[in-house]
Amino acid sequence: MTNEIQSQCTACAHLNRTADNKTCEAFSEGIPEEIWTNQHDHHKPYPGDQSVRFELAPIPEAKREAVA
Numbered sequence: 001m002t003n004e005i006q007s008q009c010t011a012c013a014h015l016n017r018t019a020d021n022k023t024c025e026a027f028s029e030g031i032p033e034e035i036w037t038n039q040h041d042h043h044k045p046y047p048g049d050q051s052v053r054f055e056l057a058p059i060p061e062a063k064r065e066a067v068a
Contacts, residue, residue, distance in 0.1 A: 005038065008035070013055040013057040026050055026053070027048070032048075
């Protein structure tokens with residue numbers, strides 16, 4: 001069993017989930033390592049983020065029903 005910590009970005013509504021690389025609305029050229037590795041909490045401003053911050057992505061209906 002591994003205890004890998006996921007990036008905050010994986011739960012963000014702004015993450016580009018269809019791209020091959022780590023991009024989002026805030027960072028179209030690539031998410032900075034400090035954010036991807038949770039060294040910077042992106043609820044707070046980060047240089048170049050265009051005022052786009054972490055926003056929790058909604059849980060799809062099918063997954064919501066599976067958890068209930």
